[in-house]
Structure formats: structure tokens, C-alpha cells
Amino acid sequence: MIPGLLVAAPASGTGKTTVMLGLLASLRDRGHVVQPFKNGPDYIDPAFHRAASGRESFNLDTWAMPEAMLDGMLAAADGADLVLAEGSMGLFDGVAAPGATGNGASADLAARMGWPVVLVIDASGQAQTAAAVAQGLARFRAGVRVAGVILNRIASPRHEALVRVGMKEAGLSVLGVLPKRAAIAMPERHLGLVQAEEQPALQALIAEAAALMREGVDLDALIAAARTTAVTHAPAKITPPGQRIALARDAAFSFVYPHLLHGWRAAGAEVLPFSPLADQAPDPSADVCWLPGGYPELHGATLAQADRFRAGLRAFAATKPVHGECGGYMAMGEAIVDKDGVRHRMAGLLGLVTSFEKRKMHLGYRLAQLAQPIPGHRPDSPLRGHEFHYSTILSQPDAPLAHVTDATGSTVPETGSTRLQSEGGLSTGTFFHLIASA
Template identity: 70%
Template sequence: MIPPGLMISAPASGTGKTTLMLGLLAAFRAKGVEVQPFKSGPDYIDPAFHTAASGRASYNIDSWSMEAARIDGLVGNAQGADLILAEGSMGLFDGVAIQGASGNGASADIAANMGWPVVLVLDVSGAAQSVAATALGFKMMRPDVTLAGVVLNRVASPRHEALVRVGMEQAGIKVLGVLPRRSEVTLPERHLGLVQAGEQENLAEVLADAASFVAEHVDMDALRAAAEGARANIAPALKITPPGQRIALAQDNAFAFVYPHLLAGWRAAGAEVIPFSPLRDEAPDSSADICWLPGGYPELHAGTLAAAETFRSGMRTFAETNPVHGECGGYMALGAGLVDKEGNRHEMLGLLGLETSFAKRKFHLGYRRATLNAAIPGAGSGAQLRGHEFHYATILQEPDTPLAKITDSNGLTVPETGTYRRTAGGGQVSGTFFHLIAEGA
């Protein structure tokens, strides 16, 4: 049986969703409650924190890029849990203008389709009774979305709390928790958002602190009782066409951004994932069929990567006779050079001619639809893919053969096509700036 669930959402980013989500996951776990976490939207950092806090693998579910059947299959991983908690992205109703595979990417789509009521996190700093008007608007916006209640965040004092509660009572909205102002629970950030879970040396302490903070200030019994959407058994439908039978996967703090559902899908289809660490100067396993370099922060480790001779020579040898594919940061590492934010150029693998710069920053963000001009590992020429792009790198040159026709969520052509190059020994090196989420037009 799939357990009931809740969507943890907010009117906007930066209101405290992640702090509440992690605190709830860790606090319920401490009480012996098995919670299955999900992340609505294309964020690839939060699921690692969810997994650390809950002890269960967290998966992205996204209505723009995933068909309803794929989302159902991922939710099927909640079998055996007592409760589902899904963390929203941006504001509850924020999505793109044009419908995608099963919605417009808004967290509200997932909440409605799964029957999960919404717990709305409200930043009440600088307001009192007026906050209730915001909550009431969210309650009324979509008839197919149920508001379970609100958690008030950044409450200044007992008097402030009392005033906000008056407004909520007048609006008929239940208050499930009140979080006082406190800076110690916030997680460090950098230009792409939260620092990765693997980089948090004191992550256990952070999660324990968040758990005690949330348990003290949130009515967890009432919150759990508000969960709905229990469904009959859904078999996990995780199989995804893998890029190869044996996949050499770069995995460390420079290359960590790969969606958990992809790895699970490859393994469910029978593929073997063989991790290696470029930062530890490791080469891909020579017995692998393909090599996949995920996104990450190569710009923060460019000097180390440039000096990693075993990694560099191993990659070049592997690419002579085997396919290699890189996404975003992985694509940059496959290129000829990377200029860091201080303006220093670092030599990359040189398997493609791409040159990128973080000294000249340009923000790239949004869903992407790709039609491949050439095959890549796991997808043939002409295949249509859906993904997401999020980076600040500027392209100085991208001289190789364009890999795909890329459009954004509005159908407008995106100039960053990705590129590919065939090697003399029969291999192929390819890369894109977007992270693959799912196949489909």
C-alpha cells in the first residue's frame, strides 16, 4: 500500500521549505516513522539531503518532463513507508507557461495528481494578520489542491505569533507549527544553491539540530494526520534505457549532479554502475561500455582536474574506442579549457573543443527539450529528450558538430546545442549543458 502524503510548499523560494522538510524527515525518523521523501521539480541537490535525513532514497518527480505513469512508478517506491513528504520547488503554483508531459512543472500539479494536501510554509517577518490573506489566496487558487494548514516561519515574538494566529483563525486556516527566528539552522549556499550534502562535514549535527527545532515547534501528530492520498499498490516502474551495460560514472564533489531516478532506472534495467573519482585522480574502468560525466562544480576544482594525469590519460584512452558523454559540468570538463572566476584558464580533457568561462558569467536556467542529431549513450539519433539547464558558465567557443536541436519550455530555440566528436578508434565524445530527466517529446 502506498502511504498518504503531504506536499511541503511555500509562496516563493527562500521561505524555509528545506529547513522544515529536513527537520520533519529527521524528527519522524527519530520517532521510528518511515518517511519516503520526494522532490518536486528538477533540483538535484535536495534529494541527497532528504536521503541523509530520512534513510530512504529520495526521487525527483516533475510534471513538465515526466509522464504521469513515470511519476506513479517513482511514487511506487514509497511502499513500506508510513508517510510521504514531498518538497516543492519555488512557489506552489510556479511553473512554465506551456504544459509539458503531465503538467507545467508546478508543485501544485503533483499535489493535485497524487491527492497530497499542502503544508504551506509562510515567512511572516514584517507582517501579522495580513499573512492570512496570502494563505487564503493559496487555499482558493486551485479547487483540486487542498491546503492542510500552514507553518509560520521567522516569528519574532509570542505577541507576533498571537497576531498572526488571529488572522489565520479568521480565514479558517489551521496553524500546524510556529518556527521562531533562528539563523543557526540555515544551510550554506553558493551560486547554484545549497552546498552539496557530501560537502557538509557536520551534516549529522545539522540534521539533528533541525529535527529538535522542528519537533519542538511543529505539531507533528496533527501534521501527519493531515496526510492523504493513500493508494493501492503501485509497482515501482523505474526501468530506464541505460547508456550501456557497464557504466563508468564520475562521482565526487566535482561531478555529483545526476538525478537519482536515472541511476535507479539504469540499475533496474540490469546495468552496472561503476563509480570513479576524477578528484582522486582515478580513471574510468577499462572494462566499462561507456563513461558518463555528470554535472557538478568542476570550476571549483579546475586546478585539481587539470593536474590529475591518471584521470586525464585514462579518459583519453577510454574515449578512443568507447562512447563518453558529459552533462553541464561534465561537458565543460570534456572541453579544451575552463576559465575560473579569477580569470585563470585551466586545461581540461581536450576531448571536445569547448571553452567555457566563469570570469564572464551568464545565467542559464530552464527546462530543455532536445531532438538528437546523433546518437548518445542510451538514446538514438532523432530521439527526443527532456531535461533542465542551470549554470553560470559562458561559452567562449563550441566548435564541434552540434549534437541536438534544443528548445526551451516555450518552444524557442536555445543556441547551446551541445556537441559531439568521433574519435579515430571508433569512439564518440558528446556533451550537453542540460541534465537529462526523461525521454519523450
């Protein structure tokens, strides 16, 4: 079995991702093969992990993934020397009610896999108090073991000495000390970090983060703290939506969970990417078209002028299934209204009209019971996923696709849509991103 660690923190914004990228790159530079994972529903961080480690990063989600699937994802680590998983939000932050395997918190993942936790502590604005926070996290839950801390944003040698005194009193090992370094701050936008492929200076940022880890972290001690998991696993099996899948893939449609793509291919399916932003149509030889989420609201004018894409998609949809998630769902509708109030024509496979001008955050896990099929899933299939967007529905005239609830069991009004096209093709879309069958 391969030893692993989980990199976590008391809260978001502490520098977890920078530390994670720096560790992946610095360990890779030393000749280690490191398999990255990301706790929870996140599209953006795994792409950064891949750039730093040279290996595909996969999401592990205790709320959405059944035990067999969650454990089976560990097969991705075959051939690696070490597993590093990046936590989400604060270490114990999850939903109130448990899901398939847990409540989605990073601590649930650490406990299940037996991975010790490396805490990234933002010590700015405090000294010994940082140790009280770390000690509280270390003692909060049996079965979650803190291997040590990496102190981030240390202002001076005196500041470091004071924080170290606190950590010693708390009985916690200091695995690293990092100074404030604004140069490696990651750019952000409304759904999180700017995507990896949109950052021309990404490799320079990763190299800077790696240098910071080499200077400030005891990498040998960190590796020695890793532990193997007691979980046994067989590769997770995922049903693809078709044998030949036309997949929209560009800066507007980039939110595809790596585990789904990997699972589709492992099941023998072919993935045929095309770019709506480049005015490309789906391959007519495909069985199904899948439009993932992303940022179509940032590219409304380009998509509105993509006549070849729109005509090709409509021709495809006349006889074959097309499914869209979040941004892909919006692009299947009649129109998107951007943040400036400008209405942009979309594909018109559904009657949906959405507005980014009237912003409202929709965030959380979703459990859906399908009323109509989507590619790869029959009616009445229960699906688990996640929704995160700021768009508001102005019009949704089509039949609802599913009965949708959140993690507490409360009904969610965004039901998705379905429409049978004139020649028998079924168009479907949801605002939630599919993670796993329930």
C-alpha cells in the same frame, strides 16, 4: 496506498528545506518510515533528504516526466508509512506552457497525487497579512487542498498571537510555529545550497531542525492530515546507457538524478564510480563513461593536473562512448576559464572552451531532438531535461548534438557537441541534464 503531504510555500527562501529536513528527522526519530520526494529538477535537496530520512529521495517532475514514469516513481515509497514531498519555489510557480504531465509547479504534483499541502509561511515583517497570503494560496486552484500552515520566523509571543488571529479568520489550521533560528540556516553558493557531502556539520544541523519541529509542530496533526493518492503505479522503467557504466563521482561531478541511477541498476546495469579529482581513470572494462554535472569550475587546477584521469579518459574514449552533462561536458572540452580568468586544461575530447569569468545564468527546462546518438538514446530521440549554469561558451567547434528548445518552444543556442574519435569512439556532451525521454 501510502498517505502523503507536500511541503510548499509562497516563494523561495521561506525555510521549506529546513522544515522538510526537520520533519523527516523528527518523524524518523519517532519510528516512522518516511519516503521523501522533491518536486522539480533539483540535485542538492534530495541528498539532504537522504541524510535526514535514511531513504533515497527522488525527483518528481510534471513537466519532464511522462505520466507513466511520474506515477511509477511512487514505487520508491513501498515499505514507508508516510510520503513527504518538498515543493520548489512558490506553490504555483511553473513554466508558461505545459510539458509531459504538467507545467512543473508544485501545485501540479499535489493535484495529481492528491497530497494535501502544508504551507510554510515566512511571517517575518508581517502579521495578519500572512493569513491573506495563505488564504489566497488555498483558494487559487481547485484540486489543490491546503491542510494547514507552519508559521516560520515568528519573532515573539505577541507576533504569534496576531498571526494566529489572521489564520483563524482565514479558516486555516496552524500546524506549527517556529521561531527565528539563524543557527540552522543552510550555506549557499551560486547553484543553490552547498552540497550535503560538503557540510561536515550536516547531522548537527539536521538534529537542530528536528528539535525545532518537535518543539513547534504538532506532528500527530500533521500525520493525520496526510492523504493517500488515487494514482496507480508500476515501477518506472529507464533504459541505462550501457551494461557497465563508468560514472565520475566526486565533489566536482555529483549532479546525477537519483531516479536515473536507480533505474539503471533496476535494469541490471552496473555502475562503476571513479573520481577525477583523485586522478582516477574510468574502468576500462566499462561499456560507456558518463560524466555528470557539478562544480568543475571550482576545481579547475586539480583537474588540470589530473594526468592519469585525462590519459585514461582519452584512451577510453578512443573506442567507446563518453557523454558529459553540463560540468561533465565542460570537463570534456579543451579548457575551463575560472572566475579569476585563469585557463585550466581539460580532457580535450571536444573543442569546447567555457568561461566562468564571463558569468551569465542559463536556466530552464529543455526539450532536445538528438541529431546524433548518446549512450542509451538513438538519433532523433526526443529528450526532456533541465539546464542551470553560469558558464559562457568561448568556443564550440564541434558538430551540434541536438536541436534544443526551451519550455516555450524557443530555440536554445546551446546545442551540445559531438565528435567521432580517431578509433571510432563517440564523444558527446550537453549543457542540459537529462531527466526523461519525451
